[in-house]
Structures are given as structure tokens and as C-alpha cells.
Amino acid sequence: MHEASLAGGILQLVERTAERERFARVTHLRLEAGQLAGVESRALRFALEAIAPGTLLDGARIDIDEPPGEAWCMDCSLTVQIAQRGDACVHCGGYRLQPTGGTELKVIDMQVED
Amino acid sequence: MCVVCGCAGDGSQVTMEGHGHAHPPSPYSPAARRVKPGAPAIRRTDAVQAEASHVAVDPSSGDLHFGAGAARVSVPGMSQARAIRLETDILGENDRVAAQNRAHFAAHGVTALNFVSSPGSGKTTLLCATIEALKTRAPGLPVAVIEGDQQTSFDADRIRATGAPALQVNTGKGCHLDAPMVAEAFARLHRHDHERSLLFIENVGNLVCPAMWDLGEAAKVAILSVTEGEDKPLKYPDMFAASTLMLVNKIDLLPYLNFDVERCIAFARRVNPAIEVIRVSATTGEGMGDWLAWIEARLKADAVAGLRAGIDDIVRSTAS
Numbered sequence: 208m209h210e211a212s213l214a215g216g217i218l219q220l221v222e223r224t225a226e227r228e229r230f231a232r233v234t235h236l237r238l239e240a241g242q243l244a245g246v247e248s249r250a251l252r253f254a255l256e257a258i259a260p261g262t263l264l265d266g267a268r269i270d271i272d273e274p275p276g277e278a279w280c281m282d283c284s285l286t287v288q289i290a291q292r293g294d295a296c297v298h299c300g301g302y303r304l305q306p307t308g309g310t311e312l313k314v315i316d317m318q319v320e321d
Numbered sequence: 322m323c324v325v326c327g328c329a330g331d332g333s334q335v336t337m338e339g340h341g342h343a344h345p346p347s348p349y350s351p352a353a354r355r356v357k358p359g360a361p362a363i364r365r366t367d368a369v370q371a372e373a374s375h376v377a378v379d380p381s382s383g384d385l386h387f388g389a390g391a392a393r394v395s396v397p398g399m400s401q402a403r404a405i406r407l408e409t410d411i412l413g414e415n416d417r418v419a420a421q422n423r424a425h426f427a428a429h430g431v432t433a434l435n436f437v438s439s440p441g442s443g444k445t446t447l448l449c450a451t452i453e454a455l456k457t458r459a460p461g462l463p464v465a466v467i468e469g470d471q472q473t474s475f476d477a478d479r480i481r482a483t484g485a486p487a488l489q490v491n492t493g494k495g496c497h498l499d500a501p502m503v504a505e506a507f508a509r510l511h512r513h514d515h516e517r518s519l520l521f522i523e524n525v526g527n528l529v530c531p532a533m534w535d536l537g538e539a540a541k542v543a544i545l546s547v548t549e550g551e552d553k554p555l556k557y558p559d560m561f562a563a564s565t566l567m568l569v570n571k572i573d574l575l576p577y578l579n580f581d582v583e584r585c586i587a588f589a590r591r592v593n594p595a596i597e598v599i600r601v602s603a604t605t606g607e608g609m610g611d612w613l614a615w616i617e618a619r620l621k622a623d624a625v626a627g628l629r630a631g632i633d634d635i636v637r638s639t640a641s
Contacts, residue, residue: 209496209530216411228405238411245533245559281594292558293592302591306562312411312533320402 210247213312214254220314221263230319233267237316241309243276243292272315277308415534418500422507422537426520427630429511432623433520434616435538437560439553440526442546443570443603445476448521450603451612452483455519458613462620463518467506469498469525476523486510497530498522500537517624519616528557539619540565547571547578551585558592566597566615573602 221233236255240246248271259265276289280296281303287296295302410416426433436444445468452464466487468477477489488510490502503522511520522538524531532541543564545553548571554561561567567589569582586598599615601608 209533212495212497212499212530213411216414219414220407220409220411224405224407230403230405234402245529292562293555293588295591303594305594314407314409314411316404316406316408318402318404 210250210254211257213246213251214258217255217314218258218262218264221317224317225263225319228319229321231263231321232265233263233317233319235268235270235318236264236314237270237272239272239274239311239313239315241274241276241311242290243306243309244312246312248273267317274309274311276306276310278304278306280304412533412535415500418504419535419537422500422504425504425507426537426539427623427627429514430517430624430627431511431520432517432616432620433522433536433538434619435522435524435531435536435541436544437524437528437531437541437564438526438544438546439528439549442526442544442549444523444526444544445479447544447568447570447601447603448523449479449483450606450609451521451616452480452485454606454609454613455616456484459617463512463516464521465510465518466521466523467498467503467510468523469502471495471525492525496525496527497534498524498536499534503536517620519620528553528560532557532559532563539623542566542568544568544570545585547575547580547582551581552588554585554589554592561589561596562593564593564596566599568612569598569600571602571604572600572607573605 217236217238221236225231238251240248240251252269252271255264255269259267276291276294277286278289278296279285280287280299280301282301283296283298285296285298286307287298287304289304289306292306293302294304296304422433425431436448438444448466452466455462455464464485466477466480466485468474468480468487468489469492470476470489471492471494473491474489477487480487488506490498490506492498492502507520522536524536541560541564543560543566545567547569550556554567567586569585572582575582582600589596589598597615599608599611601612603609
């Protein structure tokens with residue numbers, strides 16, 4: 208359910224940017240939610256669509272990029288792809304992995320109209 | 322001559338909505354020209370060619386204001402629809418307040434621990450037992466508690482019964498505590514003196530959401546009771562990845578359960594190779610010594626860090 212809080216945070220970010228940049232509505236919002244960011248994209252999209260009516264996000268198209276999870280294997284000294292935390296290294300089968308990519312959760316950009 | 326741009330086209334084709342004739346692309350695009358010194362994080366990309374009107378009409382006089390849009394300038398053929406590049410962390414605002422909390426805690430000698438777990442893992446019972454044990458082990462050490470739940474003040478009441486000050490934060494429909502909630506609670510709870518003290522923050526019982534919200538704590542402590550299932554670290558990996566310590570609680574019940582502690586610890590280390598583990602029972606007191614020693618080590622580390630910061634301040638002020 209934390210996707211609802213995140214959607215509120217996104218709206219707050221958009222509104223703050225609107226104060227500075229003076230626009231009336233967002234037509235297209237692009238987010239990044241990495242596979243290891245702890246966010247369910249479908250739930251986030253649902254939450255955004257739920258809070259959008261009557262806000263700057265009303266009617267905005269929402270795209271959520273999901274960069275794959277990457278981790279540094281301390282035993283292989285290699286960056287390997289993982290789908291989720293707790294996955295093994297594809298080379299050595301070990302679990303001494305430090306996630307390095309796909310952990311970010313951010314607003315990338317948006318298209319706006321006055 | 323074009324009366325809008327001054328080029329040698331056919332002026333009769335010019336309309337107020339845009340240009341009636343084409344120009345080669347200008348090197349002075351709005352993106353190139355409009356760099357705002359105060360907002361380095363924001364970079365404009367090319368304006369999109371949407372048909373939004375870029376002229377404001379004064380209803381009383383009929384005057385036209387071309388600079389009233391967000392771009393403050395009108396470029397024929399271009400609407401003022403545009404792209405704003407943000408690259409901003411969605412949790413950035415929470416993280417900013419969490420950093421303030423952390424600085425506030427450090428300034429007041431507070432070591433804050435954020436307790437996260439499923440509902441029913443025994444967080445409150447363990448906290449009560451910890452507070453009672455600290456009374457004899459570290460008499461005079463102030464301990465305060467912030468209790469997070471969706472509703473009721475049952476947990477804060479239980480803590481207050483031990484004599485420790487506690488403040489209940491009801492999140493309503495919220496599934497986690499956030500940094501502003503803790504800032505507010507700490508401001509009401511703390512006596513604002515400067516002796517070393519402990520602050521326990523008992524998060525909402527939930528193994529998913531609290532993982533993402535930094536509260537400014539020194540460490541997240543995950544509590545997993547043996548009645549829950551040894552595979553939880555893999556089922557809820559984000560929480561165990563975010564935690565510094567895992568307390569395996571209710572170990573007095575192990576003889577009655579099929580719970581493989583070693584397997585549970587191995588699962589936790591899969592998602593977090595550095596996680597520390599202590600086995601405890603709040604009911605029988607087993608393992609409590611290790612747990613209290615861990616807390617004392619954190620207190621000492623924070624005290625040393627505080628002293629170092631103090632010495633650095635003195636060195637800096639005498640050097641200048």
C-alpha cells in the first residue's frame with residue numbers, strides 16, 4: 208500500500224515544480240522504478256490514476272520505466288543481473304551480492320502545458 | 322515582409338496563432354536560450370509542437386500578451402507546451418527530513434533504533450522487556466519510545482506502564498511511519514537535554530512499506546519470530562536488506578515448532594550478507610544479554626562519533 212504514499216509524493220513534486228515553472232497541467236509523466244526499488248509498478252500506476260482527478264496530473268499519460276536489477280558479486284568481482292533481492296549470482300551461485308542498479312525510484316521528466 | 326519575424330516571406334499569410342510559413346530550425350531554440358540560474362536540476366528539452374495558444378488576451382481591452390506564458394516569450398510556430406527534466410528522487414522530501422532528524426538526534430546524543438516487523442512478532446513485548454532490563458543494566462539511561470500503529474494507543478500504554486515516556490503516532494490508513502511524523506513526535510517527546518539517551522521507534526507492523534522510509538535512525542532492527550516461518554527474509558527481502566540487525570524472537574517456542582533457525586539466518590544473509598543476527602526470547606530472557614550488549618555498543622559508537630564531532634568543532638573554531 209505504500210504506493211499510495213509514493214503517488215502523493217510524486218504529486219507533491221509535480222506541484223512544487225509547477226509553482227516554480229508555472230504550468231497548468233501535465234500531459235505526460237515519466238517515472239523510473241527499478242526492479243529492486245521495492246515498488247510494484249501496477250500498484251503505483253493505479254495509485255497515481257486514483258489521485259489524479261482534479262490535480263495537475265488529470266489526464267496525464269504515465270510511463271514507468273523499470274530498469275533491471277544489477278548487483279556486484281563480491282566473489283566474482285562482476286556485475287550480474289538479478290530479478291530480485293535474494294537471487295544467486297548467475298556465475299558462481301553465491302549470494303554475496305550488493306545491489307548496484309535498478310534500485311532507483313524517481314521522476315525522470317514530464318511534458319507540461321500552460 | 323513577415324511582420325512577426327521580419328523575414329522576407331509573404332506577410333499576408335501570418336496569423337496570430339502561429340506562422341503561416343516555415344523557417345529553418347533556429348539555433349536559438351527555447352531550450353538553448355532559457356537556462357535558469359536558480360534551478361540547475363531542471364533542464365528543458367525541445368518544446369513539443371502542441372497547439373496550445375501562447376497568447377493571453379486581456380478581456381477588457383483586447384490587448385494581447387505574448388510573454389504571459391511560462392516561457393515568458395513567444396516563439397512563432399511553437400506552443401508553450403514543453404518538457405521538464407527532473408531526475409528527482411520520489412522519496413527525496415522524506416530523505417531530507419530524515420537527514421534533519423539524524424542531525425537532530427546526533428546533536429542531542431540520541432541513539433535511535435527503528436523496529437520493523439510483521440504484526441504479532443512481539444515487538445512491544447520485546448521493547449518492554451528491554452526497557453525493564455536496561456533499568457538494572459544501565460540505570461540512569463533515558464529511554465523514550467515512539468509507537469507507530471494505524472489506530473489505538475494500546476502499545477504506548479504498555480510502554481508507559483514500564484515508566485518510559487512514550488508517544489503514540491496513529492497513521493490512520495498509513496502503512497508506515499515517515500520522517501516528518503518522527504520529527505513531530507520527537508519534538509513533543511524529547512526533553513531536549515544533551516545527555517546520552519535511547520529512542521526506540523516501533524514502526525507499524527508491516528514487513529513491506531517501512532523498508533523504504535528512512536526516519537533518521539541509527540539502524541533498522543528487524544524482528545522475526547519463530548512462529549512466523551523461516552522463509553520470510555526471502556519473501557520480504559527489502560526489509561531484511563534495509564536492516565542492520567535481525568532479532569529472531571520467541572526462541573523459547575522452538576521445541577514446539579518446525580522452524581530451522583540456521584536456514585532462516587542463511588536466507589537473511591542471502592538478501593543482506595552483512596546482517597547481524599541475535600536470537601532472543603522476551604519471555605524467558607534468553608539472548609537478552611547479547612541484545613543489550615548490541616545496544617550498548619551502538620550507544621558507545623554514537624558517543625565516540627559525537628565526541629569526535631565535538632573535537633572537530635573545537636579544532637575548527639581554534640584554527641579560525
